[in-house]
Amino acid sequence: MEEQQQQGGACDSDTVAPIHVLAVDDCFLDRKIVEKLLKNASFKVTSVDNGKKAMEILGLSQDKVDKSTYNDQKIDIILTDYCMPEMNGYDLLMAVKGHSNVKSIPVVIISSEYDPQRISRCLANGAEDFLQKPLQQKDLQKLRSYARPISPVPKTGTKRKVKMDLMPESGAAERRPRVAGVAVA
Numbered sequence: 001m002e003e004q005q006q007q008g009g010a011c012d013s014d015t016v017a018p019i020h021v022l023a024v025d026d027c028f029l030d031r032k033i034v035e036k037l038l039k040n041a042s043f044k045v046t047s048v049d050n051g052k053k054a055m056e057i058l059g060l061s062q063d064k065v066d067k068s069t070y071n072d073q074k075i076d077i078i079l080t081d082y083c084m085p086e087m088n089g090y091d092l093l094m095a096v097k098g099h100s101n102v103k104s105i106p107v108v109i110i111s112s113e114y115d116p117q118r119i120s121r122c123l124a125n126g127a128e129d130f131l132q133k134p135l136q137q138k139d140l141q142k143l144r145s146y147a148r149p150i151s152p153v154p155k156t157g158t159k160r161k162v163k164m165d166l167m168p169e170s171g172a173a174e175r176r177p178r179v180a181g182v183a184v185a
Contacts, residue, residue, distance in 0.1 A: 017044075018042050018044040019043050019044065019076045019077060019143070019147045020043070020045075020075050020076045021044070021045050021075075021078075021079050021143065022046050022054060022058070022078045022079070023035060023038065023045055023046070023047040023048075023079045023080075024047070024048055024049075024053075024054045024078065024080040024081060025047070025080070025084070026049050026050055026081065028049070031047050031049065034079065034135050035047050037137070038140070041137075043140075050084055050085070050087060051088065051089070051092040052087055054078065054080065054092055055092070058096065058102050058105075060096075060099055060102065075102075076106075076147040077106045077107075077108065077143060078096060078105055078106070078107045078108070079108050079143070080092050080107065081110055081111065082109050082111035082113070082122070083111060083112075083113065090109070090121065093107045093122060093125060093126060094125060096126075097126040103126075106128040106147060107126065108127065108129045108130075108131060108146060109122050109127050109129070109130045110132070110133050110135060112133040112134075114132065129142060129146065
């Protein structure tokens with residue numbers, strides 16, 4: 001079986017690089033469907049047919065961590081089938097989360113089988129999500145958000161200083177002006 005790389009077509013005018021997905025699935029047809037769907041949505045796709053090849057792409061093969069391989073690939077998200085021979089999706093998840101240089105890469109598991117215990121185990125051990133096969137158009141936005149999380153919302157309710165010219169000079173109890181969003185005691 002072969003390792004295949006497909007690059008999604010992002011416009012030259014785009015300032016943001018396409019999200020690079022490492023797609024892992026032993027089923028040729030499922031892998032091609034995922035590749036086509038992702039490529040049409042402007043993702044960059046590297047696809048492999050098993051977990052061991054995924055480990056090589058990530059630079060994690062044979063307990064040897066090769067940072068240069070990972071840095072060259074710049075994988076943003078791993079999308080892996082759960083049921084595969086030799087190394088299933090859960091084993092790949094655990095291998096990724098066990099290596100400090102790649103554990104920050106979000107891992108999304110996909111499966112045609114709905115097994116609540118399997119889903120819970122994957123999510124409890126670091127999977128970002130567990131999606132049903134076949135991958136759908138609606139799942140692509142989820143993948144984008146996992147790869148590039150939305151920046152945190154600024155904290156609200158912070159204290160603001162009131163300008164001194166708005167404060168009364170006398171210590172007498174008088175009605176003080178209201179400043180938008182600020183309560184003055």
